Amino acid sequence: MTLLLDTAALRPQDRSEAFYAAMMSASVPSRVEHEDPQGDVHARMDFWQLGAPDLFRNEGSGIRLVRTPKHVRIGAPERLALAVHVIGTGLFSQAGFGQRVHTGELMLVDLTAPYEFAWRGHGASQAFQIDYADLGLSVETVRAAAQRLRNSPLYDLVLHHLTTLPSVSNALQGTQSAAMLGAATTQLVRALLTSAAEDDKQHLAMADVLFARITWYARQHLADPDLTPARIAAAHNISLRYLYKLYAKHHLSLEQWLIGERLERAGRDLASPAHRHRSIAAIAARWGFLDSGHFARRFRRAHGMTPREWRHLHQAPDRDG
Known part of the structure; x- marks a missing residue:
């Protein structure tokens, strides 16, 4: 584990700038807004490198992260993040889809596109981040899965895995098994997203059949x-x-x-x-x-x-x- 930031060791007036620098080093460019910038801004950020993918945990006072089209144009690795909210309730929106993420729930973030994520008060979230190239799925498949994660039979399994990943990663720190753990987690995430996307395609096919039935019924x-x-x-x-x-x-x-x-x-x-x-x-x-x-x-x-x-x-x- 790498400790990226612990504001407890910083003067209050230095914390916002330090938070921004640490966030940008761990994730993609975005705008950071603190809930109370003049008040008690505090945070701890931890980072684990698991081979190609990584795990990033952020805990602290209320924040709002906004990745704008301008940030997307600046460029960044083509990545996604599968996150579990571990403390409090988060608000996430992307591509017209809004989600209230409660403690112990997953959210999927396409880091190649604009999004917003926020929480109020004290909160924490941890994200497994991986390049699209390593995941082996198209952006279209990922976006199809984003709104239907809970429809996958793998949801609870992946949720439990990501929740316990920090402690397991700490136990494997400095060993070859850490990269193996990252590869195994990648396979789990791939299976989750594929099954969720397939459910979406099945749902769309069923909707088309239902539409045809309704049209026939109405005409009769x-x-x-x-x-x-x-x-x-x-x-x-x-x-x-x-x-x-x-x-x-x-x-x-x-x-x-x-x-x-x-x-x-x-x-x-x-x-x-x-x-x-x-x-x-x-x-x-x-x-x-x-x-x-x-x-x-x-x-x-x-x-x-x-x-x-x-x-x-x-x-x-x-x-x-």
Whole structure:
């Protein structure tokens, strides 16, 4: 173990600068903000070299680390960090995903991209850091796994391993086994991320199948006046929120999609000789438009002409009349 920093041995006015220097030597460039820069800034940083990867532990007063796009452009080794929060609660966000990390939980940080991480009061986190080249996984796989770590059956095993890694590393300090431990930990992390990413792919595939089923169901029931998003969600045992999320992933609004499908069906009926005897209002009502004026406005917006003009355009004269 290498002691990178212990602010107990420093004057209070020197601690922030020392903290920044130690943090930059152990990890990638970022902005450091102390919760109370004029107050009791204190920290201890420990570092273990485990062959190619390393282990970094930081414990101290409240901080906020911000890695900006500018920091990314400055350059740094292409690395990631799998961290376990060991004291307090941390707040982590990256690529639009926010996570409250409680004591004894894992978080995955892609160090090649911007992120923010913070805790208030006294806290501690320790991170296993490894180069992408040594891990052997693509950035895409890592990012797919980041939000689904808990779905891996290896989560608890890796969590326990990382939690106990400092004490084991201390016992192996100065031996060849330290590098072997780093290689074994790398294999565990690779297995965790691969299984989490595969679960994500399976989840996406299942979501696509569910979307296809819902689309088929809705089209079969377009003429039902009580076909609502709530009914569609209930029929497929999902929440209304998840239903909207499925359509949003396909860049669709569920309500607008339903209206578009109903307008298309109404247009078919208006153009069909088989429905010549039906009034426009009756056809509109058949497809859920009980207000004929509303239907006419919607139809014109979709087709560029009124329902009557559409019918006249598509229906040939009755030669028997």
